[in-house]
Amino acid sequence: MATLEGLRVLDISTGISGPFCAKLLADSGADTIKIEDPAGGDDQHTSPLYVFLNQNKLGISVDITSRSGQEIFKQLVAKSDVVIESFQPGTMEELGLGYNDLAVVNPGIILLSVTEFGQTGPYRHYKSDHLTISALGGWSFCFGESDREPLQAGFPFMYYMAGTYGAIGVLSAIRGRREDGKGQHVDVSAQEACLNVLAYPQLLEQYNCPSPVRGFAISMQTFYVEATDGWIALNHLSAIDWENLCALIGAFHLAEDPTLLYDIERKRAILPEFMRIASEWAKDKTQNEAFQAAQELRVPAGIPYTAKDMLNSSQLNARNFFSQVTQPGLGDFYQPRNPFKSISWRTDRQPAPDIGQNNEEVLGNIGLQLEELRRLRNAGVI
Amino acid sequence: MMNKDLLNGIRVADLTHYRSGPSGTSLLGGLGADVVKVEAVQRIDGFRVFNTLDPKDPHFYEMGSYFNGCNTNKRGLTLDLNSTKGKEQFFKLIKKSDVVIDNFSTHVMDKLDLSYERLKEINPKLIMVSMTCFGQTGPWRDYVGFGYVFDQIGGASAITGYEGGPPAHISAASDVVSGIMAVYAIVLALEERERSGQGQYIDISQVETLAFLMGPNIIECQTTGNIQSRMGNKHPIFAPHNAYPCKGEDEWVTISVESDQQWSALAMAIGKAEWIDDKRFATSLSRKNNEHDLDDAIAKWTRGQNKRTVMELVQSLGIASGAVLKGLELLDDPHLKERNMHKKLKREYTGEHHYPQFPIRFSNGICEQRRAAPTLGQDNEEILADLLGLTPQEIEDLRKEKVIGTHPL
Numbered sequence: 001m002a003t004l005e006g007l008r009v010l011d012i013s014t015g016i017s018g019p020f021c022a023k024l025l026a027d028s029g030a031d032t033i034k035i036e037d038p039a040g041g042d043d044q045h046t047s048p049l050y051v052f053l054n055q056n057k058l059g060i061s062v063d064i065t066s067r068s069g070q071e072i073f074k075q076l077v078a079k080s081d082v083v084i085e086s087f088q089p090g091t092m093e094e095l096g097l098g099y100n101d102l103a104v105v106n107p108g109i110i111l112l113s114v115t116e117f118g119q120t121g122p123y124r125h126y127k128s129d130h131l132t133i134s135a136l137g138g139w140s141f142c143f144g145e146s147d148r149e150p151l152q153a154g155f156p157f158m159y160y161m162a163g164t165y166g167a168i169g170v171l172s173a174i175r176g177r178r179e180d181g182k183g184q185h186v187d188v189s190a191q192e193a194c195l196n197v198l199a200y201p202q203l204l205e206q207y208n209c210p211s212p213v214r215g216f217a218i219s220m221q222t223f224y225v226e227a228t229d230g231w232i233a234l235n236h237l238s239a240i241d242w243e244n245l246c247a248l249i250g251a252f253h254l255a256e257d258p259t260l261l262y263d264i265e266r267k268r269a270i271l272p273e274f275m276r277i278a279s280e281w282a283k284d285k286t287q288n289e290a291f292q293a294a295q296e297l298r299v300p301a302g303i304p305y306t307a308k309d310m311l312n313s314s315q316l317n318a319r320n321f322f323s324q325v326t327q328p329g330l331g332d333f334y335q336p337r338n339p340f341k342s343i344s345w346r347t348d349r350q351p352a353p354d355i356g357q358n359n360e361e362v363l364g365n366i367g368l369q370l371e372e373l374r375r376l377r378n379a380g381v382i
Numbered sequence: 383m384m385n386k387d388l389l390n391g392i393r394v395a396d397l398t399h400y401r402s403g404p405s406g407t408s409l410l411g412g413l414g415a416d417v418v419k420v421e422a423v424q425r426i427d428g429f430r431v432f433n434t435l436d437p438k439d440p441h442f443y444e445m446g447s448y449f450n451g452c453n454t455n456k457r458g459l460t461l462d463l464n465s466t467k468g469k470e471q472f473f474k475l476i477k478k479s480d481v482v483i484d485n486f487s488t489h490v491m492d493k494l495d496l497s498y499e500r501l502k503e504i505n506p507k508l509i510m511v512s513m514t515c516f517g518q519t520g521p522w523r524d525y526v527g528f529g530y531v532f533d534q535i536g537g538a539s540a541i542t543g544y545e546g547g548p549p550a551h552i553s554a555a556s557d558v559v560s561g562i563m564a565v566y567a568i569v570l571a572l573e574e575r576e577r578s579g580q581g582q583y584i585d586i587s588q589v590e591t592l593a594f595l596m597g598p599n600i601i602e603c604q605t606t607g608n609i610q611s612r613m614g615n616k617h618p619i620f621a622p623h624n625a626y627p628c629k630g631e632d633e634w635v636t637i638s639v640e641s642d643q644q645w646s647a648l649a650m651a652i653g654k655a656e657w658i659d660d661k662r663f664a665t666s667l668s669r670k671n672n673e674h675d676l677d678d679a680i681a682k683w684t685r686g687q688n689k690r691t692v693m694e695l696v697q698s699l700g701i702a703s704g705a706v707l708k709g710l711e712l713l714d715d716p717h718l719k720e721r722n723m724h725k726k727l728k729r730e731y732t733g734e735h736h737y738p739q740f741p742i743r744f745s746n747g748i749c750e751q752r753r754a755a756p757t758l759g760q761d762n763e764e765i766l767a768d769l770l771g772l773t774p775q776e777i778e779d780l781r782k783e784k785v786i787g788t789h790p791l
Contacts, residue, residue, distance in 0.1 A: 003574040028570055048601035099745070118743070123717040127702040131615055131623060135636040135704030138712045140625060143553060144544070149625040150634055150706050152615055153552050154542035160595050162741065164562050169742040169749075171569040172388040172413050176747050178576075179386065184746040192723060192741035196405075197558040200433075200451040201709035202724070206735045207435045207447040214632075222530045224548050231549055233539070235530040238428070262437075295525045300515075302527065302534030304549035307603040307610070310537055310593055318520035321590060322600075333604040339563050339594035341517075341585040344570045 137194025458756025529554020
């Protein structure tokens with residue numbers, strides 16, 4: 001039995017952060033109902049992102065801008081534990097569905113608002129996307145090459161983080177509710193999630209450490225060289241790693257002076273020589289041969305894996321990282337199991353719902369009769 | 383309303399070092415758990431010597447900005463876990479803890495005789511989390527790695543970087559992905575224990591926590607055959623979508639246009655109404671096809687201006703835009719300031735600094751930076767006397783035998 005069985009979550013969020021948070025809870029067994037705008041349906045319901053974010057959820061469609069839709073929503077809230085929303089701050093209040101309104105219906109309700117900039121502050125109504133968050137969250141400035149434009153990460157990193165923080169917030173609030181039965185409003189900001197993944201640029205400056213300078217090679221701890229079939233990354237962290245790395249590529253003389261490791265300027269000076277030797281070493285090896293040879297010498301090497309490489313990985317497959325899923329409209333495919341091994345997860349994976357797919361089942365459970373459902377459907381409320 | 387400590391009464395024995403585990407346990411402390419960070423004078427957390435205020439200071443191991451950043455909200459205990467006496471005290475700590483967490487390589491805990499099977503004998507309801515690079519099983523289980531390796535094998539490097547350029551790590555930020563995912567694992571396991579009375583062992587592969595986030599890409603490569611390439615800041619469909627240079631040295635602003643209407647509004651605001659009908663820029667598709675020219679044209683406009691002026695103007699049009707904030711600017715940003723995103727903490731040896739708060743705000747609960755990172759063995763006496771019941775003499779004996787201490791050996 002998955003841990004959160006019996007916990008009911010209403011997911012009325014869009015984008016990535018909120019649905020991802022609800023996904024973590026759903027995969028942990030929560031009875032999760034995705035609520036969509038009846039007018040919002042489109043072919044995106046079979047996109048890989050949508051499917052990934054919305055499996056194990058039931059889908060209903062309710063127009064919460066209408067009076068009868070709001071009533072239905074409140075009836076659902078009365079029988080739920082958690083609401084996850086990601087509207088512009090103030091929207092839920094305008095609809096009469098703010099935290100205080102919901103707490104009247106259900107004092108134990110936990111409302112999670114997971115948004116770009118949080119519920120307060122001058123940017124709360126700013127338009128945003130992952131690029132904007134990465135800029136205002138301090139990520140971009142430190143990321144990229146010093147002579148080029150700052151960069152975002154290649155996947156919606158900050159939104160996944162915001163969603164994970166949101167799920168931690170929800171379970172912490174559930175724990176707090178045990179004491180007094182009272183729920184609360186939880187405010188998670190993607191910009192602030194971004195600040196939490198940074199390598200402390202604001203602290204470095206306060207500590208008078210050398211200011212963080214943009215540049216992938218700036219840490220001088222990872223070097224990408226080309227193998228016969230793609231890139232291989234030679235990384236090191238400790239002095240022993242560096243010795244092993246130099247031994248691996250046959251550059252013993254570069255390992256002689258241990259102080260070199262912590263002297264970025266001198267390290268930069270030997271970089272061309274190091275790269276020449278490392279490239280020479282890698283050029284007749286496959287990625288896998290180079291990786292294995294490095295790891296045998298305990299060099300923490302890596303391969304920049306693509307999605308396809310991951311699917312073919314002997315390590316990931318030995319740990320049953322992928323399981324087969326069938327999604328109507330998208331077909332059969334393998335996808336990652338949950339991010340850690342625990343007895344807490346659901347073991348099955350139900351397809352992501354089509355819009356309003358479970359209207360009758362879910363709304364029937366809160367007492368709406370078929371006749372009433374027909375009337376609501378005709379009125380466009382569901 | 384009263385502000386609750388949501389993880390009140392939960393004790394975490396924290397054996398983690400460097401960044402992945404500590405960034406998670408710091409959050410657990412921020413939520414009100416009693417986190418006891420266990421180091422040894424024989425083996426301090428290696429992160430203590432990274433990016434230090436003064437490497438030549440005799441207390442260099444107390445001056446590390448990274449260490450002090452991700453070890454807030456913990457008490458500091460030293461114990462030599464290789465010694466019988468150190469282990470004895472650790473077992474007593476385990477008996478009084480709810481969670482134990484480590485991020486050693488595989489086998490280290492077994493060699494120390496601290497396997498889950500062993501610790502479970504002492505505390506049957508214990509939740510144990512082990513964070514390794516590749517997990518406890520599989521042909522690569524004993525291979526070595528740290529943040530960059532997670533970035534690479536976990537799939538972020540291949541899709542991150544400039545268009546046409548080499549792959550890029552994500553600054554080992556996957557450390558934080560694992561650390562925060564470990565916190566989710568723990569609050570979920572606490573919930574499980576609440577319901578079933580059962581503790582558990584949680585095996586975290588830090589490569590897998592990141593690879594999990596590649597789910598959409600992994601599905602897409604099977605359903606369409608498409609493998610995502612490196613795209614820099616660019617959007618697959620919309621343009622302009624990039625960071626543009628502004629007045630001053632290394633000053634930038636991002637602009638993300640996501641529709642033709644937004645593009646028209648931006649062109650008007652720039653004073654280039656002719657762009658709306660310009661064949662190169664009229665539609666999303668033509669803008670994507672002429673993205674290089676488009677980016678040049680936008681940069682020509684932004685170059686002479688302050689990044690915040692551009693952001694405010696573009697935002698006033700309802701278009702996403704962000705000033706690229708630098709380190710100290712994060713402290714002064716009006717939005718983050720109004721939300722009290724940094725908190726001043728005072729610490730021995732390093733003084734007062736502003737540390738970032740966590741991104742979770744509760745209307746009726748606390749999640750915040752509560753105390754500065756512990757100095758080495760800072761809370762030895764308090765923990766050994768009050769929690770583990772040792773007499774002053776017994777504590778003194780441990781000190782003499784170097785089972786505990788406050789200076790690295």
